[in-house]
Amino acid sequence: MPPSRSAAEWRGQPSIRGSSEPARMILLTFSLIGLQLTWGLEQTYCTPYLLSLGMSKSTTSAVWIAGPLSGLLVQPIVGALADRCTSRFGRRRPFMVAGSAVTALCLILLGWTKEIVGIVTDSKSVVIVTAVLSIYALDFAINVVQACCRSIIVDVLPTSQQQTGSAWAARMSASGHVIGFLIGTLPLVDILPPG
Template sequence: MAQVSWSGTARIKGSSEATRMALLTISLIGIQFTWGVEMTYCTPYLLRLGLTKDKVSLVWLAGPLSGLIMAPIVGLLADKSTSPWGRRRPFMAIGTLIVCASLFILGWTSEVVSFFVQDPETKKSATVILAVLAIYGVDFAINAVQACGRGLISDTLPLSKQQMGSAWASRMVAVGSLIGYGFGAMDLTKLFGNSIGETQFKQLIVVAGLILVSTVGATCWAVEERILITNGKENEETTALETIKGLFRQIWDTALNMPERIAAICWVQFWCWIGWFPFLFYSTTWLGEVYLRFNAPADAKEHPDSLAQVGRVGSSALIVFSIVTFVSSMVMPWFIDGLEEETDGFTPRPPASIAWIVEEVQKHKPPLVSAWSYSHIIFAGSMIAAPFVTSLRAATTIVALCGV
């Protein structure tokens, strides 16, 4: 059998380790920004086009479907790629272009349809269909970009640095969420006028496209990949389809034969995500409805851009959610047993003035499984309380609690 052969070495531009890590993972800011715009504005947008809430939920099958299909397929194709530009970066660049094209079709769906269709009823149906197809285009393409962006971490960094790379990736995701929800909460029409679109949604689409291109471009510029010369497969031209089939066969077999404890965890995640699904895709709509019903001034429902109002309300609450999530991820490891970092035999001693506090905390640290259970209880309690909310402040509190 032929041996796998490579040309060149993996390298990241930058004068310091922090700079190199930032450039390696900065594409995740653009990816998360785009996800944020989609999750915040697309459900109200689809409802405004005339889709019912139950049909909108079918549209959002794009998320799990694209993750299930695109990530493994693009990963396999990238693994076999012998492109002189590397294995991951060409897929990131092509995926980014598809995302941007789909975003602009989504933002200007009515204009695109009006160019080809004149009949009002046909135009309405065609607008909905094109918007749904654009969302599927965004989801499938951005999953490809994300899979390759994360693949660069393991391809480029040595094993000893990959945990640090994953930590930087988490930071970039948090930054992308905060920036995305921050832009969503601003009145962009006051900032940009009508120069990049006459509505908040269109302007966010343009900003998302620019940020995605900039961040993915920065990663592609900064990272130099090893070039695969041959992957060691003698019958390479016939193996791609078989490999994809084998991958899904392996996933199926693993799902049926996994250890009992792992299966229990998967079942918990399955039922948990049934709860998270409406939170992720309907939280903005719910917050907007609470605002319009209980807190909005009398003339708010007559606002010419009601989608922008709902989006800004939702984005403001999701900023709080992102901050709580970020702070929790930084603080919780100190209060959960079994998550301490390795110290190579060195045990730090706290100052005597707070030693007793540290000692008490150490005594009462819950194990990881208990902390995980508590988080599900908090989320379940928040969801149970949601129907009884009568103010935007209470709704924002519930969204913030879900960040824990």
């Protein structure tokens, strides 16, 4: 029976640069450090930030449904779309780059919400809504990148090395979280005073 047209089609030979297996595994999974660092910083700083904008504690807690909701919705959809992607850059990389760009834009918008919204209006509620929408967009973008970072391990590694790749992914994720939470303990306002 011939394969269906919707089935994924492999082209070329997947490979990872690096002179040794640990070097290849680090290069394959290194992006997970940045991903988990972003999650950690968001979890550490966003609640106090939203409270400083004037949002109530009960409303702030409702904002945190964004992470699980985005994971539930985005990862399967992006996985299915990436499986069908025929980009010359690979199946996962275009989604990783686009998700990373949106993540960077959301972090910038979130970091300077008052200033950016202040260009248009002085409304406190518009500042809060913009910050909340930035958090939702950030969580959705992070989940796009995360789905592809994890899928590329399966795409590139032979079955015999996928367990090792998953172990390296867990190491990188844990490292990113530890770095993020350590940064969260620092008095950054004292270390880096505003302009």
